[in-house]
Amino acid sequence: MVFVLWGVTLVTFFLSRVVPGDPARLMAGPQASPGAIANLRHIYGLDKPLLVQYGRYLGDLSRLNLGVSFVTRRSVRTDIATYLPATAELAGYALIVGFLLAVVTATVSAYRRGTATDVTGRLTAIGGLSIPAFWLALLLQLLFHVQLGWFPLGGRLSPGVTPPSQITGLLTVDSLLTGRFGDFADAASHLVLPVTTLALGVYGLMVRIIRTSVIDALGEEYVRTAEAKGLSRWRVLRRHVLRNAMLPAVTVLGLEFGLLAAGVFVVESVFQWPGLGNYTFNAIHNSDYSATLGATLVIAAMYVVVNLIVDIAYLYLDPRIRYA
Amino acid sequence: MTDRAAAVERGRQERVAAERLRRATRAVGSFISQSRLNGLAVAIVALVLLVAAFGPLIAPQSPDQPDLSFILQGPSVHHWFGTDNIGRDLFSRVLAGCRISVEVAIIILSLSVALGTILGIVSGLAGGLVDEFIMRITDLFLAFPGFILAAAIAATLGPSLPHTVLALAVVFWPWYTRLTRGQVLSLREREFVLASRLAGGGTLWIATRHLVRNVLPIVTVQVSLDVGYAILSTSSLSFLSLGAQPPSPEWGAIITEGRSYLQTAWWWTTIPGLALALTILGFNLLGDGLRDWIDPRLRGSLGGVQE
Numbered sequence: 019m020v021f022v023l024w025g026v027t028l029v030t031f032f033l034s035r036v037v038p039g040d041p042a043r044l045m046a047g048p049q050a051s052p053g054a055i056a057n058l059r060h061i062y063g064l065d066k067p068l069l070v071q072y073g074r075y076l077g078d079l080s081r082l083n084l085g086v087s088f089v090t091r092r093s094v095r096t097d098i099a100t101y102l103p104a105t106a107e108l109a110g111y112a113l114i115v116g117f118l119l120a121v122v123t124a125t126v127s128a129y130r131r132g133t134a135t136d137v138t139g140r141l142t143a144i145g146g147l148s149i150p151a152f153w154l155a156l157l158l159q160l161l162f163h164v165q166l167g168w169f170p171l172g173g174r175l176s177p178g179v180t181p182p183s184q185i186t187g188l189l190t191v192d193s194l195l196t197g198r199f200g201d202f203a204d205a206a207s208h209l210v211l212p213v214t215t216l217a218l219g220v221y222g223l224m225v226r227i228i229r230t231s232v233i234d235a236l237g238e239e240y241v242r243t244a245e246a247k248g249l250s251r252w253r254v255l256r257r258h259v260l261r262n263a264m265l266p267a268v269t270v271l272g273l274e275f276g277l278l279a280a281g282v283f284v285v286e287s288v289f290q291w292p293g294l295g296n297y298t299f300n301a302i303h304n305s306d307y308s309a310t311l312g313a314t315l316v317i318a319a320m321y322v323v324v325n326l327i328v329d330i331a332y333l334y335l336d337p338r339i340r341y342a
Numbered sequence: 343m344t345d346r347a348a349a350v351e352r353g354r355q356e357r358v359a360a361e362r363l364r365r366a367t368r369a370v371g372s373f374i375s376q377s378r379l380n381g382l383a384v385a386i387v388a389l390v391l392l393v394a395a396f397g398p399l400i401a402p403q404s405p406d407q408p409d410l411s412f413i414l415q416g417p418s419v420h421h422w423f424g425t426d427n428i429g430r431d432l433f434s435r436v437l438a439g440c441r442i443s444v445e446v447a448i449i450i451l452s453l454s455v456a457l458g459t460i461l462g463i464v465s466g467l468a469g470g471l472v473d474e475f476i477m478r479i480t481d482l483f484l485a486f487p488g489f490i491l492a493a494a495i496a497a498t499l500g501p502s503l504p505h506t507v508l509a510l511a512v513v514f515w516p517w518y519t520r521l522t523r524g525q526v527l528s529l530r531e532r533e534f535v536l537a538s539r540l541a542g543g544g545t546l547w548i549a550t551r552h553l554v555r556n557v558l559p560i561v562t563v564q565v566s567l568d569v570g571y572a573i574l575s576t577s578s579l580s581f582l583s584l585g586a587q588p589p590s591p592e593w594g595a596i597i598t599e600g601r602s603y604l605q606t607a608w609w610w611t612t613i614p615g616l617a618l619a620l621t622i623l624g625f626n627l628l629g630d631g632l633r634d635w636i637d638p639r640l641r642g643s644l645g646g647v648q649e
Contacts, residue, residue, distance in 0.1 A: 021478070022482070022485045023485075025478075025482040025485060026482070026485050026486065028482070029482060029486070029491075030494070033494055033495065137377075137378055137379060144627055145623060148570060148574075148619055148622040148623035149619045149622075150574055150577060150578060150581075150594075150615065150622070151578070152578055152581045152594075152597065153597060153615035153619065156597070156601060156604060156611050157611075157612065157615070160604055160605075160608055160611075160612070164604065276487035276488060276489070279489065280487065280488070280489030280490070280575075280578070283493065284578055284581070284582065287582060298490075298493075299582065302497040302584070310494065314486075314490060314491075317486075317487060317490055318487070321485065322485055
């Protein structure tokens, strides 16, 4: 894992130093004299050989220093810490909503296997994976903001609403903890459209996985035994079928994370959601290489950790793996 | 005598070709009849390929032809999909965009399949340090969420369609290397490969003659599963201004342009997006169906067969 993380720093570092725009020039502004640019380049070590710059970068990393953003002029670590909760809130709700809907559809599909209901269920799942998130986001804005006016166009809170004091950084949680129910409603209504867009992808992937595993579980002998014991259908489903069918859903969490990362990137951009995706997007477009590097690194590191947790969780959830 | 031999040979070839055609037709027939969704997939993909091939022939206008007397017109008999802010016909632009998406998917997947399978076969056959080295390289690329890596690469190279294509090929190839290597590891122990080796077959002969052919079906299924994702990623990157730039009629780029007119010209974003979604749906259905069709273990879960 350490090797992989080191590889990640190597890839991001060399990628972002090949950026066509000159960071020192961008930072100094269009009217800067060549001397001032050279000075900045010297301050940030941009005049050193790449290998030296990389060595410095690794040294900084070991002290958890991700450098300074040229655009916000704050440390990238502070920036990421500021923007991460917004993304976590968005992705968290999308994961929950998508997952719950998927369990229902997948179970119904599996029980009615081969019927028109099943085909419809599968079609909605593949549809969920096929509809481009950026297009769906625009359609939802068109329908629910422009036409019906039910939900706001974007952002996390309406203008003029002061965010509740930061406890978790999740606005829906913080507003409830501080008892500001009006703000909760406002934050929730801002969440509806972006969460719907993101949840659809989660739903599509999960339905496919869970449906197959429910079908597998239904064919197992322990299910037949449970039915023979006279357990109610609901109890068999809850205790025996779903519990076993959830295992494969855990294994695709890594895949899910990758899907959500892509979705967050696009959805935050359309809904002007002040999260990590939007931050990375702006950093890329401003050739803000410390910020691009930092954000990409943090996303990749989270991805590596999620995959590690999945491996460990799988070992724990399925004892057979140990003997295999 | 030689004439006769040639005629016999020609006849044999014709019979073989006819037999192949018959088998292919039967295969398509059995694929379609297996599930209702497979038929839908074949229909959509056939339509997309036809439009990509012949779209410009049926387009009423050039996709870049402005007409200032018809700006921001809704869908009508003259402009089926409406017009944009400088009067370009969106139907013609969507047709042109179809060809771009199909071409882009073909190039991305050709590049990654070529590189991926070659490295996979080398890795699987060579073993040892070579294998270790190639696998660690794939680890590096697989450590990133694919779309994020593609976005970073496209941004680094500078936003343009060729750079997006390259970025996505970089993201896709390691998957093909892994897939091929796994297949080769099991194939190389099989009797027919050992027999070929005993008969004096060199490594290159075995790789091209036996391994490539046997890896091909599973790679084909993976390609069909990836086409939709390649098209989706390309258009998403274009939408984020990291890929094709306006005035290109790439679907993501059209939608970016139309976004500023969301309130006044709904058709500008809605219709190209619908074409995009339908195309991706068609390829995803096809990939899904092919996978279930080829993998007999999954066959029961298709919906056509009842327990």
